[in-house]
Amino acid sequence: MAVAPYELVHQPREVVARVRARGRLVLSSPTINRGTAFTLAQREQLELTGLLPTGVSTLEGQVRRVWAQYLQQPSDLAKWVYLANLRDRNEVLFYRLLSEHLPEMLPVVYTPTVGTAIERFSHEFRRSRGVFLSVDHPDQVETALRNTGLGPDDVDLLVATDSEGILGIGDQGIGGIEISIGKLSVYTAAAGIHPRRVLPVVLDMGTDNLRLLNDSMYLGERHARVRDHRYDELIDAYVTACNKLFPNAMLHWEDFGTENARRILNKYSGVCCTFNDDMQGTAAVVLAAVFSAVRAAGSRLADQRIVIHGAGTAGLGIADMLRDQMIREGLSPAEATGRFYALAKQGLLVDDDPSLLDFQVPYARSRAEVAGWPAGAGGVGLATVVSRARPTILIGTSTQAGAFTESIVREMASFNARPIILPLSNPTSKAEALPQDLIHWTDGKVLTATGSPFEPVHYKGVAYQIAQSNNALVFPGLGLGVAVTKASRISEGMIAAAADAVAAMSDARTPGASLLPPMTVLRTASAAVAIAVAKAADAEGLARVELSNPVQQVYDAMWQPEYPRIEPIEA
Incomplete structure (x- = not known):
């Protein structure tokens, strides 16, 4: 078996690289290569003398250089290629x-x-x-x-x-x-x-x-x-x-x-220990937005009536997670499921529809319940469901641009002091509604999060920050919490804990405040999620290491992108 050119030794807050390689082999290994940041002494030890420009850079100086080079790339694809080459x-x-x-x-x-x-x-x-x-x-x-x-x-x-x-x-x-x-x-x-x-x-x-x-x-x-x-x-x-x-x-x-x-x-x-981000990650970040919204509305999740427009994997994955949380808040499974109205391409899911998929069946309404509801060729439509069900939360995962029309939104605002409307389909061209329209149609009462990023909306002297329901707020911290605890599996309680940690980072009761923290604090959010997940795993008996000091253990586990300490060793 070939001898590895280096060994990484992971220590709390430090990584040590024990390097056997010499010369160009060092420069061709992206894990240990630091280019112009090798000191003169390291160059001599690793037989790099003469293989690099004479000047010695700091990591900070290198970051400034590559950032400037990145900005010079003519397109997003060219930027992607540049970053891929840099990583290599x-x-x-x-x-x-x-x-x-x-x-x-x-x-x-x-x-x-x-x-x-x-x-x-x-x-x-x-x-x-x-x-x-x-x-x-x-x-x-x-x-x-x-x-x-x-x-x-x-x-x-x-x-x-x-x-x-x-x-x-x-x-x-x-x-x-x-x-x-x-x-x-x-x-x-x-x-x-x-x-x-x-x-x-x-x-x-x-x-x-x-x-x-x-x-x-x-x-x-x-x-x-x-x-x-x-x-x-x-x-x-x-x-x-x-x-x-x-x-x-x-x-x-x-x-x-x-x-x-x-x-x-x-x-x-x-x-x-398994996790599907498209289902569980998406649902968790939506749960975080809903946690934040219902608190701002002075309510609780168990009291909500929810319409899901787009009853596919993502939409009903969200419904599953919201329903499970309602059960934890005291509703029976039947009561919690009854809070949901789900629509697919054939309109409202109804129990006598033979085209229903297995995971859609629990959310189908009885035919008797909707017998008097107006229906068209496409079944019972969204406008009718909103009018008859009078939801407090409207969630879009349909990819149908403009599905949340002005009349639907205004009707929701007529019976909700703070309507919660989440057009989550992306990209922007597929969004069920635009945040500026939601704010204007509800006179600023709406609590919203979107699937795509949007600039703040200015309305009647208030700058409304638009929350982006981005899975990146959840899955990195979830993975870190699992790594710290070596959790045997991922439970619903761990995912709910992650959502609650994200929601806690934003106070939507302030006029114009976002339902979710911004991407600029993503590393802090990931640490908070990891701590919450680790505690939940420990409380449920799923942790396989002792969780004695979760804050310190998470902090120690977070690798910092800094050059490892080099220890040259003999081949």
Whole structure:
């Protein structure tokens, strides 16, 4: 077995790099390379003399240089490529830059720009990052994970995708690895999970994307997407191998198709530490916004009537989490479920509709209940549901631009002192309503959060800060809390604790205040979430390490993007 060029020794608040490599091998290793920041003494010890410019830079000076270079890039895709190249040559510098400019760079390293990078993956491929697992070779899964060289205590989390539901662009085959890489970049920048303690994974099931199948440059399995028993065999081989090789790691599922996402989460959530951000992360940040809104309205969640416009995986994942919280607040399961009115393409979900999916059935209203409600060709529509159900909360996950019309919004405001309206579909072109319209139509009474970022809205002398319901407020801190406690699984209580911690960072009772904290405090929010999650895991008996001082333990676990102390050792 080849000798590793370096070893990382993780100590509280410090990482030590024990370096065997010398010369150009040091400069080609992004974990230990610090470029012009190597001191003259380090250059001599590591045989770098003459291989770098004479001047010695500080990390701060390097950040200024690469920030200026970043700003010179002509497009968001060019900025993404620049950052990817920077990460490939100097990991610490990349994460230091990203952490200092996270609000500006989040749309580049993650959504939406990463979508373009994913589409062009096979053409722009430069350097392999992550693990590629094929549905045609399930017997190779454990071998592939072993080939990373990582041991049982070396991995905190893995982010895996099957690439079927990538952002808003659908099936992207093997290019989906970039969504896993981008997600892990946010985990590191926001929550300080060390970049060498995570693994991005793509589960290559083939693709139904004809553009990719007919592209001679495509790097994935060149056949239609597999949907039979072989799909489940690869998923099971992956989970089994991860549990065997990395028993303390969290398995994060990202951008799976609707039916598989829920099915996989239900299958494995009770047996290992697993998390689906599209379902649980989205629901948690919405729960945080709702927590904040109902407190500002002087109410409680158990008293709400909620309309979900868009009864897919995301919409009903939100409903599930809100319902579970209502039960914790004292409602019976039947009472809590009865608080929801869910609409899909066929209008209001009704129990005699044969097209209902399994996860939609619990939220279907009885046909007898809605017998007298006006209905059109598309079933009972949103305007009728709002008029008859008189909801206190209206949530949009439909991707139907403008679905929350002026008449619907004004009607909600007529029977709610503080209507809670959350148009969560993104991008902006698919938002159910724009925040400036909601504020004007309700005369400033609305409590709102959106899926896309919006500038403040000025109305009658008040600057209304618009909360962005961004999963990044939840999932990095959740992952950190799990890593600190080595939690055996993720419970509903842990996710609710994460949502409550986010909500506590904003006081929406102040006129114009946001329902959620801004992206500028993302690292602080991640720490607060991690502490809350760790405490919840400990209280529920899910922590596998003693939680003696959660604040200190979380603080110590947050890697700072600083150059490690170097200890040259003999090869």
